[in-house]
Amino acid sequence: MTKEEIQSLYKDKILPENKAPYHFEKVDADHSVKAYNPMCGDKYELYFENDDQLLDQVHFHGIGCAISKASTSILVRRIEGMTEEEAEEYCKKFLEAINSSDPDSLSDEDLKILVELKNFEGRVDCIKLSWEALYDFLKNKTS
Amino acid sequence: MRNNAIVLFVVSSVSYPKYRFKLNSYSTQFPVFEEYPELAYLDNAATTQRPKAVIDAINKFYISENANIHRGIYDLSNQATTKYEAARQAVADFIGASSASNIGFTKGTTESVNVVAQSFLSKRLNQGDNIVVSILEHHANFIPWQMLAKEKGAELRVIPIDEHGDLNMPAYKELVDQNTKMVAVNHISNTLGTINDIAEIIAVAHTKDAPVMIDAAQSVSMYPLDAQYLKYDFLAFSGHKMYGPFGIGVLYVADQHLSEIGPYNYGGGMIKEVTIEETTFVKFPKNLEAGTSNVAGVIGLHAAVEYINQLDRAQIQSELSELSQYTEELLQSIPGVKVVRLPKHHSGIFSIEVEDIHPHDVASFLNKDGIAVRAGMHCTQPLLTDIGVPATVRISLAHYNDKSQIDRLKASLIELIDFWS
Numbered sequence: 208m209t210k211e212e213i214q215s216l217y218k219d220k221i222l223p224e225n226k227a228p229y230h231f232e233k234v235d236a237d238h239s240v241k242a243y244n245p246m247c248g249d250k251y252e253l254y255f256e257n258d259d260q261l262l263d264q265v266h267f268h269g270i271g272c273a274i275s276k277a278s279t280s281i282l283v284r285r286i287e288g289m290t291e292e293e294a295e296e297y298c299k300k301f302l303e304a305i306n307s308s309d310p311d312s313l314s315d316e317d318l319k320i321l322v323e324l325k326n327f328e329g330r331v332d333c334i335k336l337s338w339e340a341l342y343d344f345l346k347n348k349t350s
Numbered sequence: 351m352r353n354n355a356i357v358l359f360v361v362s363s364v365s366y367p368k369y370r371f372k373l374n375s376y377s378t379q380f381p382v383f384e385e386y387p388e389l390a391y392l393d394n395a396a397t398t399q400r401p402k403a404v405i406d407a408i409n410k411f412y413i414s415e416n417a418n419i420h421r422g423i424y425d426l427s428n429q430a431t432t433k434y435e436a437a438r439q440a441v442a443d444f445i446g447a448s449s450a451s452n453i454g455f456t457k458g459t460t461e462s463v464n465v466v467a468q469s470f471l472s473k474r475l476n477q478g479d480n481i482v483v484s485i486l487e488h489h490a491n492f493i494p495w496q497m498l499a500k501e502k503g504a505e506l507r508v509i510p511i512d513e514h515g516d517l518n519m520p521a522y523k524e525l526v527d528q529n530t531k532m533v534a535v536n537h538i539s540n541t542l543g544t545i546n547d548i549a550e551i552i553a554v555a556h557t558k559d560a561p562v563m564i565d566a567a568q569s570v571s572m573y574p575l576d577a578q579y580l581k582y583d584f585l586a587f588s589g590h591k592m593y594g595p596f597g598i599g600v601l602y603v604a605d606q607h608l609s610e611i612g613p614y615n616y617g618g619g620m621i622k623e624v625t626i627e628e629t630t631f632v633k634f635p636k637n638l639e640a641g642t643s644n645v646a647g648v649i650g651l652h653a654a655v656e657y658i659n660q661l662d663r664a665q666i667q668s669e670l671s672e673l674s675q676y677t678e679e680l681l682q683s684i685p686g687v688k689v690v691r692l693p694k695h696h697s698g699i700f701s702i703e704v705e706d707i708h709p710h711d712v713a714s715f716l717n718k719d720g721i722a723v724r725a726g727m728h729c730t731q732p733l734l735t736d737i738g739v740p741a742t743v744r745i746s747l748a749h750y751n752d753k754s755q756i757d758r759l760k761a762s763l764i765e766l767i768d769f770w771s
């Protein structure tokens with residue numbers, strides 16, 4: 208990715224999400240999932256209420272780079288209202304798309320951008336951090 | 351035109367924007383800068399670049415000298431053995447050790463520290479004893495002691511820093527006592543660049559008969575570390591931070607402890623006699639080198655030592671300290687940039703924070719301008735927790751860097767801060 212491409216991605220998508228992240232606050236919740244990257248120190252906690260296996264209200268809080276924060280914010284916004292199974296499937300599809308670099312398998316524009324950002328050298332862990340943590344949590348819960 | 355440029359970016363996986371910039375006279379000896387003349391490599395604390403002499407020595411070994419050492423009764427093997435042992439002597443001379451038998455080869459600083467923890471201290475550490483480390487330590491010189499202390503019911507004591515990031519020496523003097531069985535500190539902090547007064551640290555420990563291990567990973571490339579003068583008990587460093595190869599390091603053990611270093615790994619090449627019932631071992635350093643050694647690594651390390659020996663280190667130190675001063679001034683002149691600590695005794699390593707911008711984002715954007723820095727915790731989590739900073743951007747200098755690169759760093763940071771706001 209060229210510097211100009213990176214700048215425009217940041218300007219259009221990452222920075223707005225980073226400056227006004229969705230449901231960015233600590234809350235008392237039924238469940239919480241920690242997403243932590245010990246290599247760089249990025250650390251988030253995802254909180255959710257679930258009524259009848261439905262992810263009713265999802266919040267998150269923590270510290271990390273603009274990309275991990277934007278990615279977590281998009282995740283939180285998207286899974287709110289899904290069932291646990293739906294959210295698990297959703298995370299799985301996204302992680303598959305990113306591992307195979309196939310943004311076209313996703314319909315959501317925001318997610319496509321995240322997958323494209325994978326080409327931003329060395330930052331793929333930042334994008335995947337919260338998705339992987341949530342996916343592992345939900346998978347272990349159902350199995 | 352633009353499309354062509356993009357194609358070029360795709361063809362080469364590493365691409366930096368082209369700057370017209372003159373290589374300094376040291377950097378011409380480093381092939382990587384011929385490949386990327388525009389690269390401002392400011393990540394020297396992670397690993398230095400390698401001069402041609404080192405790369406050539408390793409190549410030459412594999413092309414025309416390759417054989418395993420010690421066991422072959424033929425010319426190539428004998429020659430490899432001779433070269434391997436000549437390297438040991440060269441390392442001994444380099445740090446002023448009294449003999450080559452004080453020098454053991456390891457995989458690096460990390461392994462050297464673990465050897466001393468497991469093969470020396472483990473058998474003499476008891477409940478009620480203590481180990482003294484500093485809050486500045488790299489995990490490599492922290493976790494091995496922490497684990498050992500836990501296992502033995504001993505106490506881990508941690509020397510604090512003052513507001514500048516220098517070690518609090520009065521506090522240190524209070525921490526060392528008759529029950530101190532090891533003092534382990536780094537010479538230069540890989541995160542703040544603090545230069546510790548190791549002569550004083552060693553002298554204080556020795557008044558209580560406590561042995562001292564110095565982690566010289568960050569200092570060995572340019573700072574004198576004379577064993578006879580400083581009288582450290584153990585010294586550890588890595589080849590890859592002194593212009594040498596990856597995967598090779600050194601453990602120096604002082605004469606009085608030579609017989610107390612037991613084997614670390616078990617295997618071939620380190621035994622006196624093996625029977626079904628038991629095995630007896632040779633002494634340090636051979637008892638450390640179980641299995642086939644990293645012979646090419648040792649040859650490359652020797653070349654790195656020779657490379658350093660032919661430099662005018664006093665001259666380079668004064669140039670580096672000028673560059674460091676320049677870097678400090680430029681960093682402090684940028685609104686929104688904060689140097690997290692500026693120790694009074696300081697080398698060319700800076701940890702900075704950029705207002706509102708996470709270190710990873712800073713490093714990614716600097717990368718796009720051809721500037722290589724590191725972002726994160728730098729394997730010093732206790733230190734960052736202590737100073738209350740989640741992560742930093744680290745800039746670390748070497749003699750092949752120059753002021754024009756620091757100017758570019760400044761311009762790039764200003765542009766980023768502007769872009770972000």
Ligand SMILES: Cc1ncc(COP(=O)(O)O)c(C=O)c1O
Pocket residue numbers: 395396457458459460461488490491536538539540565567568588729
């Ligand atoms: C001060 C210090 N100690 C120890 C180490 C570990 O060295 P190595 O990874 O070569 O074993 C490093 C490397 O980052 C360091 O900077």
